[in-house]
Each structure stands twice: as structure tokens, then as C-alpha cells.
Amino acid sequence: MNLIGEHTDYNDGFCMPLAIPQGCDATVSAVDDPVLEIVSAQRDRPVEVELARLKPGALSGEDAWAAYVAGSIWALIERGHELPGLSVTIDSDVPVGAGLSSSAALQCAVAAAAADLAGVHLSREELVAVARQSENDFVGAPTGGLDQLASVFGDAGHVLLCDMRSLSVESLPFDLDALGLTLLVVDSKAPHQLVDGAYAERRASCEEAARQLGVRALRDVGLDDLEAAMVTLDSEVLRKRARHVITENDRTLAAAELLRAGQVPAVGPLLTASHVSLRDDFEVSVPEVDLAVEVLLAFGAYGARITGGGFGGCAIGLLEPAQARAAAIGVEGAFAGRGYATPASFTVTPARGTHRLG
Ligand code: ADP
Numbered sequence: 461m462n463l464i465g466e467h468t469d470y471n472d473g474f475c476m477p478l479a480i481p482q483g484c485d486a487t488v489s490a491v492d493d494p495v496l497e498i499v500s501a502q503r504d505r506p507v508e509v510e511l512a513r514l515k516p517g518a519l520s521g522e523d524a525w526a527a528y529v530a531g532s533i534w535a536l537i538e539r540g541h542e543l544p545g546l547s548v549t550i551d552s553d554v555p556v557g558a559g560l561s562s563s564a565a566l567q568c569a570v571a572a573a574a575a576d577l578a579g580v581h582l583s584r585e586e587l588v589a590v591a592r593q594s595e596n597d598f599v600g601a602p603t604g605g606l607d608q609l610a611s612v613f614g615d616a617g618h619v620l621l622c623d624m625r626s627l628s629v630e631s632l633p634f635d636l637d638a639l640g641l642t643l644l645v646v647d648s649k650a651p652h653q654l655v656d657g658a659y660a661e662r663r664a665s666c667e668e669a670a671r672q673l674g675v676r677a678l679r680d681v682g683l684d685d686l687e688a689a690m691v692t693l694d695s696e697v698l699r700k701r702a703r704h705v706i707t708e709n710d711r712t713l714a715a716a717e718l719l720r721a722g723q724v725p726a727v728g729p730l731l732t733a734s735h736v737s738l739r740d741d742f743e744v745s746v747p748e749v750d751l752a753v754e755v756l757l758a759f760g761a762y763g764a765r766i767t768g769g770g771f772g773g774c775a776i777g778l779l780e781p782a783q784a785r786a787a788a789i790g791v792e793g794a795f796a797g798r799g800y801a802t803p804a805s806f807t808v809t810p811a812r813g814t815h816r817l818g
């Protein structure tokens with residue numbers, strides 16, 4: 461889950477995710493035939509594919525979910541690792557399609573378990589690369605790599621400051637329990653629409669803005685150059701998209717400074733500013749999530765924002781635990797009042813990333 465730094469990853473920028481206690485368990489065993497059997501505890505029907513037919517596009521329609529699993533196996537094979545026929549079972553309690561990276565949790569777990577079985581040692585960086593290759597090249601989702609980095613490097617009691625150009629990761633103290641704070645996650649259950657097309661459109665706008673500004677990526681435009689950039693860009697849409705990315709990178713680095721100084725509640729206003737920017741400039745929020753943010757703030761959150769790629773998904777708020785309980789009830793009431801679907805709220809603290817069980 462991302463604390464701050466949204467839609468910055470594919471701009472070579474900065475983001476600040478954490479791993480949540482929810483996760484995906486992957487169990488892998490060798491089978492005699494050269495096939496990949498895929499079972500999900502969250503799906504009725506298993507999927508089987510011959511290893512020889514394991515190519516991008518091989519799984520579609522009703523079996524499309526299994527591409528997330530198959531992609532990690534495919535990426536390992538593409539990198540020259542020899543794998544036997546496999547049976548892979550996954551079981552996840554990460555809400556699916558809510559912007560909490562259920563796909564990355566799954567891909568990282570499967571890649572780590574399969575590599576383990578095959579006696580392949582993968583560094584954490586390689587594991588991120590395998591899971592990302594799975595999502596980008598096998599599933600065909602042009603995501604920016606933040607989710608896989610967060611899943612693998614997740615560190616209990618810390619958030620991760622990620623530089624998405626160098627792919628370096630710095631753990632920063634974010635020990636909510638010790639501070640008497642919590643992150644409330646509100647899954648808005650808002651229906652996703654046009655997600656793929658809109659995401660690709662945002663990416664294309666950012667690339668076009670970088671081109672017009674003569675930089676490799678929007679990461680290369682600092683806050684000091686914001687005004688000049690606004691003059692150079694040739695459309696209002698590009699100005700808004702670029703303004704979000706430029707200010708979001710700055711907010712993320714500012715949040716890192718505050719966390720280094722132990723000033724966790726002071727991060728709150730940056731979270732809220734991030735939301736406003738994502739809502740008004742990047743235009744990826746939806747009324748349900750905006751309402752959740754509004755209610756979280758009304759219940760005394762230090763800050764609140766949409767998290768994940770947007771177009772639905774979750775709001776998060778930084779609160780004291782007693783406030784969080786009241787806010788969860790408040791959000792539910794506000795949603796009912798507007799006739800929205802019933803949201804699901806739960807608190808999280810930073811947890812450990814991909815690891816071997818048992
Ligand atoms: P997010 O990563 O925000 O949850 P994505 O759209 O990136 O949303 O990934 C969600 C997709 O991942 C699902 O549509 C499904 O294909 C796959 N997925 C995730 N978890 C599971 C699971 N436990 N069983 C089967 N498929 C899953």
C-alpha cells in the first residue's frame with residue numbers, strides 16, 4: 461500500500477509504500493508432467509497450461525486471473541532458470557482490485573516460492589524484477605513497479621522511500637503502534653471503470669509533458685521549475701498532470717524528511733494535499749473515495765488521501781485508534797446516506813514483505 465507518492469513511479473519519481481499485514485500465501489510443488497497447474501482459494505476452478513505454451517496472451521477470458529500466477533513462472537523461465545512442471549496454489553486476504561496491490565502480493569509470493577523450490581537464489585532486486593516482468597510483459601499491465609518493490613521490501617514498523625529511477629529503497633521509521641497512531645483503510649467498493657485505458661492515458665500525458673519540457677522524465681523537474689513548466693506546456697491537461705507529478709515528488713521527499721525527524725503526525729497535511737492534487741489535477745479519484753477522505757478528516761485524521769492508482773479503490777487516513785473506530789462508522793453512515801455501496805474499513809500497520817513461511 462502506498463502512503464504517499466502516487467503516479468510518480470512511472471515518472472522515475474519518489475514514492476513511499478509499506479507492506480500491509482494482509483498477504484498472499486503461495487504453495488508450490490513439482491509435478492511429473494511439463495505443465496503448470498494453478499489453483500486459487502479465491503477461485504472456483506483451477507487452470508492448467510502446458511509449460512511449452514506459456515506465452516503472454518496464453519491465458520485470457522475466464523482464466524485471465526491465472527496470468528498473474530503464470531507470469532511469474534514465465535518470467536523465471538525467460539531469465540534462464542530451469543523449472544519443472546509445477547502445481548501452484550495461492551490463498552490471499554488482500555482485497556482484490558482495491559489499489560492495495562493484490563496482484564503484486566501474488567506475483568512476488570509465486571516467484572519467491574517457485575525459485576525456492578527450484579533452488580534458485582534470487583536477490584530482492586531480482587525478485588522485484590521478476591514480478592514486474594510478470595505484470596508488465598505477461599499480464600500486459602503497464603504499471604510502474606511500485607507495488608512489487610513494496611511487496612518485496614516491506615519492513616515492519618517502517619515505510620519505504622523508493623527512488624523509482626535508481627530503484628533504491630530506504631526504510632524510514634513509521635512505528636504506528638509505538639506512536640499510538642494507526643492507518644485506517646477504507647475500501648470504497650466503488651466500481652472500477654475504464655481503468656486500463658485511463659491509466660495508459662495518464663502515462664502518455666506524463667511522457668508528452670516530459671517531452672515538451674525537454675527532460676527524460678517528470679522526475680527531472682523540481683518544484684523551483686514548476687512555474688516555468690506551466691508556461692511551456694501547451695495544454696491545460698498536460699499542465700495539470702505535470703503539476704501533480706512535480707508537487708507529489710516534492711511532498712514525498714518532504715514526508716521523508718519529517719519521518720527522519722520522527723514527526724509522523726506532521727505528514728498528515730502532505731497526505732491531504734496529495735489527495736487534492738490527485739483529485740483535481742491528476743483526476744483519478746471518484747466521489748466515493750472523496751467522501752471517505754472528507755469524513756476521515758472530519759473525524760480528526762491528521763491527513764487522508766486516496767491510495768493506489770485510483771478510479772475507485774481505497775482511502776487511507778492517519779488517525780488515533782479511537783478516532784479510527786468512530787471514523788469507520790462515520791464513513792459507513794455517510795456512504796449509506798448517499799446510496800453508495802457499503803465500504804469495508806480496517807486498520808493496518810507496516811508489515812514484513814515477501815518471506816518464506818514454515
Ligand atoms: P490490485 O493489485 O490493486 O488488487 P489489480 O487489478 O492490479 O488490482 O490486480 C487484481 C487482479 O489480480 C485480479 O483481477 C485477479 O486477476 C488477480 N488476483 C489477485 N489476487 C487473486 C487471488 N487471490 N486469486 C485469483 N486472482 C487474484
Ligand code: MG
Pocket residue numbers: 561562563564607
Ligand atoms: Mg495491482
